[in-house]
Amino acid sequence: MVDQALLVLRIGVLVLLYVFVWRIARTAMRDVRGAQESMIIRPGQGFDAMPPVDRAPTPEPEPEPELPGRLLVVASDVLPVGAAIVLEASETLIGRDPHAAAMLEGDGFVSARHAIVRVRGTSTSVVDLGSTNGTFVNGERIAMETRLTPGDEVSVGSTHMLFEPGGRA
């Protein structure tokens, strides 16, 4: 009896250890995709004068691509299919807020300030602003800022959008 219990517990712990490792490896991989930024500090980065503690840092100027990326609406209860949200600012707000660049008024599953799409140089990412119903990339609810690769589907409430990167004409 004791031997069987010990065998079950040992195998159980080993299996759970691998389940734990696998869950982190799987979900954490999904949080950040695409090319990694280098850990080595780039010239011009990191030797800014130290700002006062409470001030947000000024975003670094990055060369903008000549054509901004877009989010193309493929299905939505509140936006026409085929509409494009142009990601021309460094941060594009999605939500029911009247000031949102991507205004989804009338969709009860969308928070006022639901998510923002950030453009830094050639990298575009989406981050959820603590919305009630979540922001999804390719059907997975995102927990952290998630980098978008071309063709990714971003979903907010009933609206599903395909990411189309910017580039030179």
Place this chain on the structure above:
Amino acid sequence: MSVIRGYVDLPSRNRELGLIALALVITTAGFAAVQIARAQEFSSAPLIAALLFAFAYLVAHAVVRAALPDADPYVLPITAVLTALGLIEIYRISPQLARDQGIWMLLGLALFVGVVIAFREIRRLEELKYTCGAVAVGLLLLTIVLGTSVNGARLWIRVGGLQIQPGEFAKILLVVFLAGYLRERREVLAAPTRRVLGVGIPALRHTLPLLLLCGISLVLLVAMNDLGTSLLFFAIALAMIYVATGRLLYVGAGLGVFAIGALGAVQLTSHVQSRIDGWLNPWAVEQTSGYQIAQSIYTIADGGVLGAGFGRGLILNSAGGTIIPFAQTDFIFSVIANELGLVGAIALVLLYLLLAWRGFRIATAADDGFSKLLAAGLATAVAFQVFVIVGGVIRLLPLTGLTLPFVSYGGSSVTANFAIAGLLLCVSQRANRVRPL
């Protein structure tokens, strides 16, 4: 306009909570197994230990939820599984030691909470860089003056009834100093103005404090006969200088100095020579200087692929002591490999791999030089320490005494590592936070 965010609906934190719950299941099962093997019956003692463990981690999680809502959700659960594995195997060696380790864990989590609250805005730490550097050197000096020798290494100070290992804390302070200093000077170090034989050499006044501090640390550590820690400090400094400048020249020069230093140490001290002998052929010195490493190899081999099982490994001798001397500190990896086998040992290494990866990931995501350097330095510290001690006990490297982070028995090691986890979370909060538009 500020973003109003709830306490409950935070996807990162919910993910963290889910993983902590899984860690708690592992903890409870492991404790129960050791208790069953020990007493041949079911008892409530492991359940109480698991409940205490759960309570401590849930408090830490609640504080992170309030203070660092966007911080990395993986670091805290990984520390939970590592700490649990250590506690379970230490409990298996001796319930008395496990009780102490449990108290260290609670103190460690208290320090973690303190760090999270005090350095929520991580840049506050940058202003303290010179203080940290001075305190680091002071701690090491104090160890030389007041230190007591254990096994030929002088790395402990006695305060009251407690033994403290200041090197563990000096390590973190050194990383903070280097992060602050290198952020300030990286420009002049990366792009020097003078050239000697076609190689850019930065002016001495920029490099002197750096060389001085690293030199002092190393001299102190060699004086303490603590080779593991001096190797670790050296690796941390080299890695951080590389991250700051991207110049391989510094790494090459550092490795050159290290090679000369290592050769000198072999020539001059018998301590190092005996470690090398024990590494190259432990069987020739099995009853003397190679005893520990030989017993470690036997213990690991005895575990096989799936292990002997909790409480069933051949860990203790007939007198009730451990077969490997100091199994609960330096050789805890061998004990885990014995009871959980190759499969369990690989899982343990994978957990450290995940922890190091999160640390470097936090460094790449950070948006300012200080945070980047701090996270990279701390991740290097943990990863390199694991490499050196695991490499030592499996005879991949000469054995140098270092603790296995979060797993080994020891108050200084456990509390210092929880401080590292807290700092990593603070850095990741800054990088991941949702900024108001």
